[in-house]
Amino acid sequence: MISNWTRRDVLKAVGLTTVAGAGVAACAPAEPEGGGGSGGEGSGGDFHGAWPYMPSPEGHFNFAALPYAGVPTVILGDGPYRDLLLPPSALWLWADKEWEYLIAESHELDADAGTLTVTLKPDLTWSDGSALTSQDYLTTFYVQFIQRSPAWDFITGLEAPDDTTVVVSFEDPPAVLERFILKSNIVPTAQYGEWADRAKAIVDAGGSMDEGDGEALGTDFQTFKPENVVVSGPYDFDYDTITNTQLTLVRNKTGYGADKVTFDNVVIYNGETTEITSLVQSADIDYATHGFAPASEKPFEAAGYTILRPPVYSGPALYLNQERFPEFADVRTRKAFAHLLDRATIGQVSLAESGVAVTNMVGFSDNFVDEWLTDDVKGKIDKYEQDVDKATSLLEEAGWTKDGDAWKTPEGKSASYEIQFPQTYADWSAAGKEVAEEFAAFGISVTARGLDDKQAPIDLDKGDFEMAIEAWGSSAHPHPYFSFVQDLFVHNIPIAKNQGGKGYAFPLQDVETSAGTVDLEEVVTKSGEGLDVEDQKKNVSVAALAFNELLPIIPIFERYGNNPALEGVRVQGFPTEDDPILENAPYADNFVVLKMFRGEITPVEG
Numbered sequence: 001m002i003s004n005w006t007r008r009d010v011l012k013a014v015g016l017t018t019v020a021g022a023g024v025a026a027c028a029p030a031e032p033e034g035g036g037g038s039g040g041e042g043s044g045g046d047f048h049g050a051w052p053y054m055p056s057p058e059g060h061f062n063f064a065a066l067p068y069a070g071v072p073t074v075i076l077g078d079g080p081y082r083d084l085l086l087p088p089s090a091l092w093l094w095a096d097k098e099w100e101y102l103i104a105e106s107h108e109l110d111a112d113a114g115t116l117t118v119t120l121k122p123d124l125t126w127s128d129g130s131a132l133t134s135q136d137y138l139t140t141f142y143v144q145f146i147q148r149s150p151a152w153d154f155i156t157g158l159e160a161p162d163d164t165t166v167v168v169s170f171e172d173p174p175a176v177l178e179r180f181i182l183k184s185n186i187v188p189t190a191q192y193g194e195w196a197d198r199a200k201a202i203v204d205a206g207g208s209m210d211e212g213d214g215e216a217l218g219t220d221f222q223t224f225k226p227e228n229v230v231v232s233g234p235y236d237f238d239y240d241t242i243t244n245t246q247l248t249l250v251r252n253k254t255g256y257g258a259d260k261v262t263f264d265n266v267v268i269y270n271g272e273t274t275e276i277t278s279l280v281q282s283a284d285i286d287y288a289t290h291g292f293a294p295a296s297e298k299p300f301e302a303a304g305y306t307i308l309r310p311p312v313y314s315g316p317a318l319y320l321n322q323e324r325f326p327e328f329a330d331v332r333t334r335k336a337f338a339h340l341l342d343r344a345t346i347g348q349v350s351l352a353e354s355g356v357a358v359t360n361m362v363g364f365s366d367n368f369v370d371e372w373l374t375d376d377v378k379g380k381i382d383k384y385e386q387d388v389d390k391a392t393s394l395l396e397e398a399g400w401t402k403d404g405d406a407w408k409t410p411e412g413k414s415a416s417y418e419i420q421f422p423q424t425y426a427d428w429s430a431a432g433k434e435v436a437e438e439f440a441a442f443g444i445s446v447t448a449r450g451l452d453d454k455q456a457p458i459d460l461d462k463g464d465f466e467m468a469i470e471a472w473g474s475s476a477h478p479h480p481y482f483s484f485v486q487d488l489f490v491h492n493i494p495i496a497k498n499q500g501g502k503g504y505a506f507p508l509q510d511v512e513t514s515a516g517t518v519d520l521e522e523v524v525t526k527s528g529e530g531l532d533v534e535d536q537k538k539n540v541s542v543a544a545l546a547f548n549e550l551l552p553i554i555p556i557f558e559r560y561g562n563n564p565a566l567e568g569v570r571v572q573g574f575p576t577e578d579d580p581i582l583e584n585a586p587y588a589d590n591f592v593v594l595k596m597f598r599g600e601i602t603p604v605e606g
Helices: 134-146 177-182 189-204 213-222 273-281 294-302 331-340 343-354 366-372 388-397 426-442 455-462 480-490 493-499 520-527 533-550 591-598
Strands: 046-050 090-093 098-101 104-110 115-120 155-162 165-170 235-238 246-251 265-269 305-308 314-320 355-357 401-403 406-408 416-422 445-451 467-473 511-513 516-518 557-559 563-566
Touching: 046 273, 090 177, 090 591, 098 104, 104 177, 115 134, 115 177, 134 155, 134 165, 134 189, 134 213, 165 177, 189 213, 265 273, 273 294, 273 426, 294 305, 294 343, 314 331, 314 426, 314 480, 314 557, 331 388, 331 426, 331 533, 343 355, 343 426, 343 557, 366 533, 416 426, 416 455, 426 445, 426 467, 445 455, 455 467, 455 493, 467 480, 480 493, 480 520, 480 533, 511 533, 516 520, 520 533
Parallel strands: 046 265, 416 445, 416 467
Antiparallel strands: 090 098, 104 115, 115 165, 155 165, 235 246, 246 265, 305 563, 314 467, 355 557, 401 406, 511 516
16 A cells, blocks of 8 residues: 655655645735744744645645645645644654654564554643544554555554553564654544544455445545644644635644744745745745745845755656557667656756756665665666667667657657646756757657646546656655655556556566566565665665666656755754754755754744
8 A cells, every 4th residue: 555645755755745825926925913822931933934735625634644645735734844733753863863752752663573662752632632642643544544555564453552552563574664653643533533443444354445445435535624633733723814825823832842842933835936936035934945946046045045955865757658658668768768868957957956867767866875775786777878879779679760850659650748747846847848858859749738736646646648747756764665655656556546547557566677577566565674674675676676677767856955044034043054954854854843843943032
């Protein structure tokens, strides 16, 4: 079972965002109207962030199963600020390779017993006054079952022996299960208990989400849109402030972390890159994670911002509809396209120094290749350096022909396609247009078409596309397993079925490689199993070499943040360039949110 990750999550990753509300104006923001609690000692002031969201009625508050699964158009549901509303058990410190606990007191993975035990901190409460207990954890994980969370590839049982203890059972000790459990945003039984009960009945009966009651439950859950969020964190929505242009989070004085966070209000301005750029230039925003156009950076710095460049461990890839176009199902075509595209130029056009061409083409970040792949394995990697002659030779080998300067497919049709991308993502939009131009220069007509960023991934999952720009890799966690899930499952057959389609339709079973026939879905799952890193590396290597050889999708560049941070106006305490916390992926274990929980990002005094 695989979750529905998004661009920024992701990774969802990766990952991948909700849409900005229709009619968002790039105008001077209003002052927050929220009431703002009195808070703890030293508190006060406003933090100004930015994230695209869709207000009601399209936008809604079904926060269940995030960050590894979710219902589209959740307000702030796929961004880092969700952790301030529904804190997970812990956040991961990427440089230190250890967990920093939030609502959890501790956890223990017992490989011999086949259990992962989480102990909650005492006296946690929901904003409705009820206690947050281990039952809420069970509710969360059963709801994740509805959304096909990959955690259920490993989970064999759930138990809550007392109010502060959760025991997750598994058959084989999965290295990645810690991530799924500890990073889940816990949701309340009061809102989701009935859904969890229906999921538990299917689990207890040995059923799945792909048959019988499971199919109906999945369909029903997609329509569940509660009127509010019962929160457990230091902030809650001020529902009266939610407009097309901004909303305010106000202090939830009984929530976890309310005694540490130092801002009374967190104001979130709505919009994608176009809208938010003007608000950064006018110094109305303290911090943003959008993919800003390179030309924006100097004006940002002139306005007093520092540009933070954390690795995102992900980026845009070229997706090809391999069911609709048989020529794309031929690996020689995909290899030809990889040799054709100038990945360095596409990255430079899209994000300047924050768009770094992918080198190794193994499906996960170049930052992790030395850690996970041996020198022997790295020696087998084809880096698909730009080579137009090689691209030509591969296409001719695959049966393509030239008619003058224009290519024809093996079926004799004019090679003419459309490439779609989320128009509101400035970096992906630029990448899509540059890809189209490079194809056109080579003799393959490709028309660029920008789409609503909410609709683009849905169309991809349904198979309603020809070529597309979507995510490769994952910000979710350093383990390559999470990147392979994004690359091979999220917009492919295993998870695209949530939207009734096959995605880019690359079969994962009985895959022929030079090393033999493999089941890539099984290999990816095994890459996250066991506690022996050397054993994990073997499966990671199999998956990496298969990806490199077959190129199910074609990674283009790896994105680094160009996050503007305004120090000393309203806010102080942003990390400096040499702070190892900047290794944290901004869309997963966001360093600003973490420092808020620590009380290290504070209002400017006076």
